[in-house]
Amino acid sequence: MREIVPLEIVVGCDEVNYSPSLAGDCVICALVNVGKKVEGVKDSKLLTLKKRLNLFPLIAENSIFSISIATFKDVEILGIYEARNYAALSALEQVFRLLVKEKVFQNSYRTIKVLIDGHWSREKKEWFKSSLVAATGVSSSVEGVVDGDATVYEISAASIIARVYCDALFEGWNTFFPGYELNTNHGSVTEKHKTTLREKGPSPVHRVKNYGKSWWKSILGEEECQKLEI
Numbered sequence: 544m545r546e547i548v549p550l551e552i553v554v555g556c557d558e559v560n561y562s563p564s565l566a567g568d569c570v571i572c573a574l575v576n577v578g579k580k581v582e583g584v585k586d587s588k589l590l591t592l593k594k595r596l597n598l599f600p601l602i603a604e605n606s607i608f609s610i611s612i613a614t615f616k617d618v619e620i621l622g623i624y625e626a627r628n629y630a631a632l633s634a635l636e637q638v639f640r641l642l643v644k645e646k647v648f649q650n651s652y653r654t655i656k657v658l659i660d661g662h663w664s665r666e667k668k669e670w671f672k673s674s675l676v677a678a679t680g681v682s683s684s685v686e687g688v689v690d691g692d693a694t695v696y697e698i699s700a701a702s703i704i705a706r707v708y709c710d711a712l713f714e715g716w717n718t719f720f721p722g723y724e725l726n727t728n729h730g731s732v733t734e735k736h737k738t739t740l741r742e743k744g745p746s747p748v749h750r751v752k753n754y755g756k757s758w759w760k761s762i763l764g765e766e767e768c769q770k771l772e773i
Contacts, residue, residue, distance in 0.1 A: 622754070
């Protein structure tokens with residue numbers, strides 16, 4: 544285990560494929576930097592696939608991280624907001640447990656701070672704090688950081704790890720469900736994707752129920768949505 548120098552442990556958390564996307568899982572990564580900061584890390588949306596793949600092993604080597612997913616079925620059952628929240632909590636819990644296992648908290652640390660990308664209500668931040676204490680016995684502060692994936696290293700690094708994982712998922716779905724070009728559009732509501740959906744109908748990995756009802760109505764029409772119980 545590398546020696547961690549700062550007295551404040553920062554856990555960055557970010558998700559990819561949250562919205563808008565008509566297909567696939569929402570992937571969340573929680574990450575603590577425990578080595579050198581990797582040069583070139585920034586918001587994953589601003590990086591090419593090749594650059595993300597080059598950065599991935601360097602970030603992994605210098606961090607403790609966990610990945611959790613809100614599957615497309617979770618989204619259909621819980622809705623995207625709650626599905627994402629539970630997956631984020633799971634990723635954070637795993638990182639806290641890894642920090643405990645690596646005995647990070649025996650090194651005279653004073654605080655642990657969780658920074659989650661985006662705006663979060665006071666109630667939801669308190670929910671994260673109390674849930675993490677109940678699950679791991681570790682207390683922390685929890686803050687939301689708007690545009691955190693562009694301004695906080697740990698969140699940027701987490702976004703890259705999550706996006707590489709999500710890229711791989713979409714490559715697999717494109718293999719199993721060809722024709723939708725999911726490996727390139729990632730479920731985005733593009734004109735070409737909408738045309739394909741009208742021609743072929745949704746694939747098994749599309750978020751059909753309890754998500755994007757207005758999008759589906761505009762793409763498939765009211766009658767077809769009723770048939771699919773959208």
